[in-house]
Amino acid sequence: MRKTVLELNGVTFTYPGAEQPVLRDVSLQLKQGDFTAVIGSNGSGKSTLCKCFNGLIPHYYTGDFSGEVIVSGQSAEGRTVAELSRTMGYVYQDFENQLVRPTVIDDVSFTPLNYGFADYKERGERALELTGLSEVRDEFVWQLSGGQKHLLALAGSLAMDPEVLVIDEPVAQLDPQHAREIYEILRRLNVEHGKTIVVIEHHAEFIADYCQNVILMDNGSIRWQKPVREALSSVSELLELGIYPPDVTRAAWMLNPNPLSVQEQYPMNPEEGRSYFISQHRAVEDNNCSMFKDKLCLVEESAEQKKEAVVQMEGVGLSYRTIHRTLHPVLKDVQLELKRGESIALIGNNGAGKSSLMKLIAGIAKPSGGTVHVKGTLINGLPAERLSGIASYVFQNPEEMFIEDCVRKEIAYYLKARKVPDMDERVENMLQSFRLGELAERDARLLSGGQQRRVSLAIGAAVRPAVMLLDEPTANLDISTKQELVKVLETLRSHVETVVIATHDMQLVAEWASRIIVMHQGQIIADGSKEDIFADEQLLRRAGLAQTQLMELSRVLGLPRICCTLEDFIVSAELQKEEVTHHGSC
Structure with missing residues (x-):
């Protein structure tokens, strides 16, 4: 015993x-x-x-x-x-x-x-x-x-x-x-x-x-x-x-919210999901299926608009001298262009150079070689404080940005330092946009992790930069708060031109990003849509990444495309079921 x-x-x-x-x-x-x-x-x-x-x-x-x-x-x-x-x-x-x-x-x-x-x-x-x-x-x-x-x-x-x-x-x-x-x-x-x-x-x-x-x-x-x-x-x-169970489990529950027996339990991983979904014959109610299809039909028309370059990096390298006086390369010959309106995810294994790349754009680090332009301005060597109105960097730990005794003052601090004429109006706008009105007089350091993250984003967005750079925005947040953060990231679209996040959270990438840049050992090894990136299993393994459960389940079930969201999966599964039923009838 x-x-x-x-x-x-x-x-x-x-x-x-x-x-x-x-x-x-x-x-x-x-x-x-x-x-x-x-x-x-x-x-x-x-x-x-x-x-x-x-x-x-x-x-x-x-x-x-x-x-x-x-x-x-x-x-x-x-x-x-x-x-x-x-x-x-x-x-x-x-x-x-x-x-x-x-x-x-x-x-x-x-x-x-x-x-x-x-x-x-x-x-x-x-x-x-x-x-x-x-x-x-x-x-x-x-x-x-x-x-x-x-x-x-x-x-x-x-x-x-x-x-x-x-x-x-x-x-x-x-x-x-x-x-x-x-x-x-x-x-x-x-x-x-x-x-x-x-x-x-x-x-x-x-x-x-x-x-x-x-x-x-x-x-x-x-x-x-x-x-x-x-x-x-x-x-x-x-x-x-x-609290969010595994995606495979939630997908099974959405298709079958009332199990046939008390003993029936849902699958917990893609392999179990394959057996479960193949054995299921119950269909989603028509109204639910229509709801999901309607969601999938929401396509942003702005994609057709011409996108101007916000960030341009040419031949950029970054090295630092170790205590043994040897040069350690962090980034090597980076060629990159980020455009207006893009939602960009930087992904890659630990030490790939994601944070370093963003710090170069924000002017926190100075390149060892090459050039970095933001909105046409050469920022090599410019002090970071002079660039805060062009590029805002939000740290991995939001509390590192807090220096005042309440949220309202935190948002106003940088605006006051820059002598922005409509400071009070901007502060109120940020409080409302990021749902911080009830927290305005609270000390930001005493808020929950999700609330602190909203404050840090409001601070960065208040100066209306061209590009917002977020380092691991979902670190240490529960899944519910992460879902809320996705909505907050959408709010950023109306305040900044381009948003870049460095993250290991593949679910966030799948739900939010319009473009994915994969880094490995200080270099960009892939750059494309999430459909292209997540379909390349060899690339993901090389970069220390992995497909989400839904992506794996899409593959093992033989669905026609990789599904990134639950709604996408439900519709694809139902359409495939309808196609199989149709051919069977024929």
Whole structure:
């Protein structure tokens, strides 16, 4: 019989100054070898719950705490965070705060060294091998990409060989292939080494493929804890809470919202979807099908308009000098033209050069060679502040843009600095356009992740730049908030000429982008429509990317084209069914 490694009994916690508790009478048990996902919308209490596991609550984050936490059979009361961390490894959502040493090998070895383990170096090397970072062991941490830093934070926790490993958003900032590798590492730790794994996760496809059970958080309470298939088949309940099951599961539910029997559960991946959809004979109601077809018929007529060039890059290279005085190339001979009205997605694996390319356009970085023009202005070497009215760069972490004490002042700051005559009018317009009116007097740093992202976009759009550049705009957002962000991105169309995003979120790319630029090792290796890019599996593998579930399902079902949205898939599946029925009748 498996032992209980973690137990919570009646835990309630309220942050200082808060009127309502963020955790309400929470009780749960985790057994040795469990692989559990904690899900819930932003603000439901997921991260707060997991901070109780290693004593951060109540020992570090003070507040009103009641209840009991038992770790490996011993009460956590009176035990320090340092003591509990021997058993409970933790990778935080703001993982960069866990990186404390200058080089990769020093950082990964730091914790076991700090605890006095004689084999601290060997522990670090083993953790780097597990996370695929051995080749960068001697690099400086600041030289790593965001995804590599996330892997290093995980390696640092693995170096202590903890009994339980908790990861808050394990695939944030990782390209799809590296994200899959992370989960393969976690599966190996779980299956081969008996580690108990807890992930806070918004990506349901990873939950479906790797987790054993799911805890649903709702308004600070545990709504239920179920086996993964039963949990993800609760489509209607999850959607009501703004939580999105895998696309394959939702597609099956849309075609068959009332299963034939209580025992029937929906498919969770494309292979299961192939068997499920082939066996289904029920048709979508005519009115639903018409609704989807109507949506697909909405084509923007503006595509016919002549598009002028907004950004032109010719022979652009970018290198930086390492601490060893050697030149490290980041971008090589980039030729690129971005046009007015385009919605452009920059995709590629970690370290491909996406962020660097955008920083060149914004003037944050200076090219080592070649020329960069924005709206006809040569920006090589121009100070970034002089370009803010032409190109706005929105950082990966929106809180880095906040310097004032309320949202209204944040939006007004750059306008005031530039002495824009209609400043007050613009601020009000941004508050309304980005649905920030009720938050205008709130401190932006205290808002939710989705709200912070809206504020950062409003700040950038307020100066009415020609091009808006967004670095990983959906990082650390739940799926419901991501869907909301897609609508916000559409709002940007009326304020800027061209929008460029660098992202690993293939679903966002599939739903939003009109043009996709694929980068690999500092070069552009493909540039085209999403239909062309996503149909090239070899290209996606080379760039560390992957098709979405719906794209894979389109392929395994033999649909005539790759489907990027649920509506597109439903219509294609129904049209194919009608065609098969027609030929069968003939």
